[in-house]
Amino acid sequence: MRGAFFRALLRLAEQDERVHLIVGDLGFGVVEDFAQRFPKRFLNVGVAEQNMTGVAVGMALSGKIVFTYSIANFPILRCLEQVRNDICYHNANVKIVAVGGGFAYGSLGSTHHATEDLAIMRALPKMVVVAPGDPVEAEAATEAVATHPGPCYLRLGRAGEAEVHHGQIHFKLGKAIQVRDGKDLTLVTTGGLLETAVRVAESLDHAGLQTRVLSMHTVKPLDADAILAAALETGAVFTLEEHSVIGGLGGAVAELLAEATEGLVTFKRFGIPSAFSSVVGTQEYLRAQHGLSVESLEAAIRSTLEKKRTLTASTAS
Amino acid sequence: MRSNNGHECNPEILAKRVRLKTLRLIHRVRSSHIGSAFSMTDLLAVLYTKILRVDPNRPDWAERDRFILSKGHACAPLYVVLAERGFFPGEWLNDFYQNGARLAGHATHVGIPGVDVSTGSLGHGLPIACGMALAGKRDGKAHRVFTMLSDGECDEGSTWEAVLFAPHHQLDNLITIVDYNKIQSLGTVKEVLGLEPFAAKWRAFGWAVREIDGHDLEQIEQVLSNVPFEAGKPTCVVAHTVKGKGVSFMENKLLWHYRAPDRAEMAKALAELGVEG
Numbered sequence: 001m002r003g004a005f006f007r008a009l010l011r012l013a014e015q016d017e018r019v020h021l022i023v024g025d026l027g028f029g030v031v032e033d034f035a036q037r038f039p040k041r042f043l044n045v046g047v048a049e050q051n052m053t054g055v056a057v058g059m060a061l062s063g064k065i066v067f068t069y070s071i072a073n074f075p076i077l078r079c080l081e082q083v084r085n086d087i088c089y090h091n092a093n094v095k096i097v098a099v100g101g102g103f104a105y106g107s108l109g110s111t112h113h114a115t116e117d118l119a120i121m122r123a124l125p126k127m128v129v130v131a132p133g134d135p136v137e138a139e140a141a142t143e144a145v146a147t148h149p150g151p152c153y154l155r156l157g158r159a160g161e162a163e164v165h166h167g168q169i170h171f172k173l174g175k176a177i178q179v180r181d182g183k184d185l186t187l188v189t190t191g192g193l194l195e196t197a198v199r200v201a202e203s204l205d206h207a208g209l210q211t212r213v214l215s216m217h218t219v220k221p222l223d224a225d226a227i228l229a230a231a232l233e234t235g236a237v238f239t240l241e242e243h244s245v246i247g248g249l250g251g252a253v254a255e256l257l258a259e260a261t262e263g264l265v266t267f268k269r270f271g272i273p274s275a276f277s278s279v280v281g282t283q284e285y286l287r288a289q290h291g292l293s294v295e296s297l298e299a300a301i302r303s304t305l306e307k308k309r310t311l312t313a314s315t316a317s
Numbered sequence: 318m319r320s321n322n323g324h325e326c327n328p329e330i331l332a333k334r335v336r337l338k339t340l341r342l343i344h345r346v347r348s349s350h351i352g353s354a355f356s357m358t359d360l361l362a363v364l365y366t367k368i369l370r371v372d373p374n375r376p377d378w379a380e381r382d383r384f385i386l387s388k389g390h391a392c393a394p395l396y397v398v399l400a401e402r403g404f405f406p407g408e409w410l411n412d413f414y415q416n417g418a419r420l421a422g423h424a425t426h427v428g429i430p431g432v433d434v435s436t437g438s439l440g441h442g443l444p445i446a447c448g449m450a451l452a453g454k455r456d457g458k459a460h461r462v463f464t465m466l467s468d469g470e471c472d473e474g475s476t477w478e479a480v481l482f483a484p485h486h487q488l489d490n491l492i493t494i495v496d497y498n499k500i501q502s503l504g505t506v507k508e509v510l511g512l513e514p515f516a517a518k519w520r521a522f523g524w525a526v527r528e529i530d531g532h533d534l535e536q537i538e539q540v541l542s543n544v545p546f547e548a549g550k551p552t553c554v555v556a557h558t559v560k561g562k563g564v565s566f567m568e569n570k571l572l573w574h575y576r577a578p579d580r581a582e583m584a585k586a587l588a589e590l591g592v593e594g
Binding site: 040041043045046048050051053054055056057058059060061062063064079081082085086089090 | 435440443444450451452455456462478481482
């Protein structure tokens with residue numbers, strides 16, 4: 001996703017001289033191209049995220065489209081009040097880009113696990129929250145946030161993820177992409193677990209459960225229509241994210257379904273419990289540790305649906 | 318002295334009016350920070366009559382000088398100055414701090430001509446000012462960016478991130494004024510978290526620094542008319558001020574960071590400001 005982001009950013013910078021990139025002394029091997037081609041629109045502020053964010057706002061209030069870039073939690077949590085007061089309150093045209101969403105930096109430890117970012121950013125007024133599912137979405141998302149006049153948070157994975165989408169996609173902020181259709185259940189996913197979601201769906205299909213997959217690349221504003229249609233048409237909704245089960249995609253969908261369907265839909269969140277991981281490891285390892293492997297997810301979904309079926313049968317009899 | 322649009326442009330008269338109106342505002346709505354307001358009133362009066370290239374009729378004029386009140390808690394005199402200079406009608410001051418008011422108890426940009434940046438949490442103003450100054454430089458613009466800091470917010474790490482940043486980028490279109498009244502929220506600066514040698518710290522970080530008497534109108538004007546002090550360096554003016562300046566019983570008293578004057582204190586204060594209660 002990182003490569004896709006920079007490809008799109010370079011293209012944007014060629015087309016629009018308002019586009020600026022500010023980094024917090026991170027991005028070795030990936031920011032140099034931009035820095036060399038657009039030296040007057042590149043800035044490394046040093047290891048100083050609060051100042052990075054304030055400077056970005058000052059530039060945005062002077063007419064620029066400013067991308068701030070760092071890894072994991074650094075561009076949002078270290079400077080959260082600058083994000084809230086300076087970016088959001090001023091509706092400043094700043095796009096915060098965090099590379100390393102979820103457990104992408106798994107071995108580096110809990111400081112580098114970005115597992116509450118969606119919840120925290122989602123709570124801020126005016127903030128658009130985007131977590132693309134693969135490099136194709138990441139490239140489209142970069143263009144979309146640049147065009148959106150106001151604050152955006154773009155959560156990227158790492159480098160080298162597989163492309164889930166093949167060919168053109170229709171990407172619109174706030175509109176889910178239906179990756180595959182199904183009538184028995186829906187998997188709603190955000191961020192880098194899209195590939196996993198598709199594999200889970202394929203597996204469930206083989207077991208006779210036709211599974212719809214929605215890539216909810218925009219967590220805020222949430223595509224309520226797509227979720228309510230899924231609830232109505234498939235009767236069961238599962239959310240899947242490499243993020244705390246509190247307040248992210250699962251939280252957002254739960255809020256929607258609780259108010260709109262009075263709890264009549266089968267619903268479960270898959271994500272990370274509100275805890276610091278007791279171990280480190282690769283992204284794949286930590287996903288599996290937290291029940292986010294294809295096998296664990298498939299089993300958990302089947303068990304949830306089975307329980308529901310049993311419950312419904314006993315209520316009916 | 319009045320400008321051709323009828324608004325006050327004599328700093329001495331403006332400063333007097335601002336103290337008086339700020340006192341009345343704060344008394345009426347029982348808000349805080351009168352001490353912080355009075356320590357910077359003379360600086361504001363000179364800025365808005367002699368220094369800032371701003372136009373009340375075109376508050377969004379692209380070439381205007383920017384002013385960020387980073388010590389947003391002292392917003393009352395800024396609002397008064399903006400009203401006096403004609404940025405918005407004086408009647409807007411009437412509901413300052415009240416239910417439904419647009420003029421909040423900390424500097425707010427929403428719907429307020431002349432306020433570019435909302436502040437209230439300390440340590441935010443200087444980084445934003447740096448961004449504006451850098452954008453101005455890169456775009457080849459002539460306007461300057463002024464920001465007013467409290468001494469207390471020089472405790473904030475974000476302030477010092479920006480203090481490092483500005484000289485590195487040679488932002489000589491950036492002017493920081495520190496209202497050094499030497500009293501912060503819970504005590505004197507010396508007691509809470511000492512800043513001395515204060516001017517030397519700014520110098521060591523690469524700023525061109527002058528120390529002035531922040532109540533000497535002529536000196537303020539003379540110094541601020543000669544910025545930048547050095548080409549290629551950001552400007553820092555350490556203004557030595559007196560918290561609560563202008564009302565003897567408020568001067569240098571921590572209490573007046575919080576307290577609003579009661580009726581008896583009001584009469585005394587008005588008399589000191591040369592007005593019959």
